Amino acid sequence: FKGINPDECVAIGAAIQGGVLAGDVKGVLLLDVTPLSLGIETLGGVCTRLIERNTTIPTKKSQIFSTAADNQTAVEINVLQGEREMAQYNKSLGRFNLDGIAPARRGTPQIEVTFDIDANGIVNVSAKDLGTGKEQHITITSSTNMSKEDIDKAVKDAEMYAAEDAKRKEEVDARNEGDQIVYQTEKTLEEMGDKVDPSIKSEIEAKLQALKTALTGTDTAAIKNATKELTDVFGKMYEAAQAAQAAQGGAGFDPNAQAGGNAGGQDYYDADYTVVDDDDKK
Numbered sequence: 001f002k003g004i005n006p007d008e009c010v011a012i013g014a015a016i017q018g019g020v021l022a023g024d025v026k027g028v029l030l031l032d033v034t035p036l037s038l039g040i041e042t043l044g045g046v047c048t049r050l051i052e053r054n055t056t057i058p059t060k061k062s063q064i065f066s067t068a069a070d071n072q073t074a075v076e077i078n079v080l081q082g083e084r085e086m087a088q089y090n091k092s093l094g095r096f097n098l099d100g101i102a103p104a105r106r107g108t109p110q111i112e113v114t115f116d117i118d119a120n121g122i123v124n125v126s127a128k129d130l131g132t133g134k135e136q137h138i139t140i141t142s143s144t145n146m147s148k149e150d151i152d153k154a155v156k157d158a159e160m161y162a163a164e165d166a167k168r169k170e171e172v173d174a175r176n177e178g179d180q181i182v183y184q185t186e187k188t189l190e191e192m193g194d195k196v197d198p199s200i201k202s203e204i205e206a207k208l209q210a211l212k213t214a215l216t217g218t219d220t221a222a223i224k225n226a227t228k229e230l231t232d233v234f235g236k237m238y239e240a241a242q243a244a245q246a247a248q249g250g251a252g253f254d255p256n257a258q259a260g261g262n263a264g265g266q267d268y269y270d271a272d273y274t275v276v277d278d279d280d281k282k
Contacts, residue, residue: 036082041080043068045086046085059117067108070104072103073103083157083158102131110131122141124137175215188237200233214226
């Protein structure tokens with residue numbers, strides 16, 4: 001296990017983006033259960049759970065994540081324990097850095113994070129870049145050494161702050177989705193160039209600017225509305241491009257291919273930017 005040098009890795013707040021589930025929970029032997037959920041911190045300060053509370057052990061689960069910035073070559077994995085939606089309110093069990101990721105557009109690299117818990121409650125967490133084969137891991141031996149009082153407090157806190165956490169999570173999701181459609185739209189416009197119908201392009205640019213403006217504020221409803229409007233007009237461009245390609249006998253236009261797409265073909269916005277200042281993201 002390689003030691004972490006904070007100067008060599010990106011801040012957690014700009015580290016990794018959640019992707020597509022790539023493994024199944026496999027409870028092999030009913031010996032014990034995980035006292036609290038286990039997961040990692042993803043963009044926006046979200047706690048993305050991989051192992052739920054009360055899962056029987058031994059167990060193993062993997063999930064695919066990706067980069068959230070163009071040409072990002074490193075991610076920092078912050079292993080968390082707890083029931084809160086936001087990482088800062090859960091317990092950090094350890095951190096490690098995976099570097100050497102091949103530079104690419106955000107959402108392109110596939111990083112498989114695996115939690116493997118043995119019958120003794122020892123947790124092995126690994127992160128592997130499926131493109132380069134590079135891998136790092138950490139072993140945690142204290143995940144089950146909790147008093148009943150500590151476990152009960154963590155669960156009660158999650159219940160007490162459920163509404164507040166849900167609101168914060170909604171803000172994160174809205175901002176993440178808006179940020180993603182801005183990125184995708186800009187990349188697509190850049191690559192399609194003059195192939196975009198001028199009238200549609202003008203409408204897209206107007207909606208794009210409206211969403212960018214909304215993203216500078218904190219009005220979640222405004223961000224959601226602007227995101228929907230841009231998504232709708234982006235769909236018009238997609239349909240027009242498809243029709244033009246069909247008329248020419250082409251293969252058609254794939255907006256995900258144009259914009260770098262996303263790991264596994266499914267958007268997982270929980271891991272993107274959220275409304276926090278830079279200090280909260282480190």
